[in-house]
């Protein structure tokens with residue numbers, strides 16, 4: 398069923414009148430919606446055609462009623478280097494980069510060849526993939542972890558890390574920090590809330606029963622109070638789970654806090670779990686552990702290391718990883734698995750395609766050495782500096798930050814107890830900026846993104862130009878002063 402890009406302008410006017418847009422704003426927005434819809438018509442048609450059957454919440458930007466005609470995912474067909482092409486034939490400089498997966502850009506030949514080679518050999522699940530030992534050794538070498546296990550996603554890796562910590566320590570409570578994200582396992586989907594003057598952990602959304610969270614303490618990231626509470630609860634804590642630099646608060650890079658946390662957890666035999674899904678292999682070949690000079694007990698990885706195929710890694714000290722298989726033993730003597738194990742499984746764990754792809758990624762990282770990350774980190778910092786200089790010159794209420802090659806806005810809302818989302822004029826403007834950049838061929842992840850080694854200077858200059866033009870158009874439309 399073909400639909401016209403914009404079915405009824407009258408409905409738009411009704412919606413606009415509900416949120417007090419000026420006449421100039423209404424006219425500008427209507428024109429922009431028409432232009433945008435024309436450019437991405439096939440994607441919009443598919444969104445409408447699929448909606449009744451496809452339950453899909455994946456968006457980079459929240460739903461805003463006045464922008465509902467812009468609210469559809471771009472359907473993409475092809476990707477190469479830093480670019481992505483949609484089904485209408487538009488090209489975008491991609492800054493989503495697979496949510497941080499594509500460190501080397503899209504479809505790099507060395508990964509593609511490794512996957513194709515394995516594909517030709519077949520997909521053998523249930524037996525041992527040929528390269529599993531090499532991949533485990535490469536991870537161990539680059540991240541200085543002793544033992545390595547494989548899952549399919551980051552969420553699974555975190556879930557397993559928590560289970561290992563509980564098994565080995567014999568304790569149940571886990572500390573996580575406000576504003577962190579550890580995937581979609583119920584056991585980490587909690588937030589802090591004061592109820593009747595008491596700090597409690599409540600589910601972030603319906604469907605997670607409170608008993609999943611009764612052993613979760615959500616503390617304020619980077620605060621002395623958090624360290625103090627960890628000391629107070631030390632005899633009950635199995636683990637402190639930390640995203641060393643949170644994607645949602647990149648400006649908070651608390652080295653001293655993390656070092657103190659290491660000391661406290663070490664003294665109390667609490668497992669320190671670094672969730673390095675984003676920082677791993679990105680900030681440094683050895684991830685945040687190497688960057689902050691801290692050795693965690695368990696570290697979880699994913700994203701980059703799978704080269705685009707689903708993977709999760711649980712790595713760390715033998716003391717914890719031994720709970721997966723009973724620990725080290727040898728043939729030809731009297732040794733046998735000695736350690737009590739916990740449950741660990743997954744049909745697709747050690748998937749041969751993901752392992753072949755990971756081998757290609759890790760070999761590339763090893764050959765390139767830390768200069769790969771250093772250069773990319775520096776280029777990202779320069780790019781963010783240029784953006785901030787422009788925002789400052791133009792007196793815009795925006796300030797960006799980066800941790801290596803991941804960047805995002807400085808969080809103005811470092812609230813410990815996260816507020817429920819509220820409609821605000823500023824969030825509408827940010828959403829509009831996002832759509833303007835898309836219109837100009839720049840695809841962001843919300844307000845931030847990732848740079849890859851495939852992003853050229855030319856691409857970065859193009860993005861800066863697109864930002865300048867978008868801001869000036871938003872001013873024209875009276876959405877910015």
Ligand SMILES: Cc1ncc(COP(=O)(O)O)c(C=O)c1O
Nearest residue numbers: 550551552578579580640674699
């Ligand atoms: C820090 C962190 N932990 C865990 C996860 C979950 O990983 P996955 O989406 O592979 O399950 C993510 C995903 O973005 C993440 O950023």
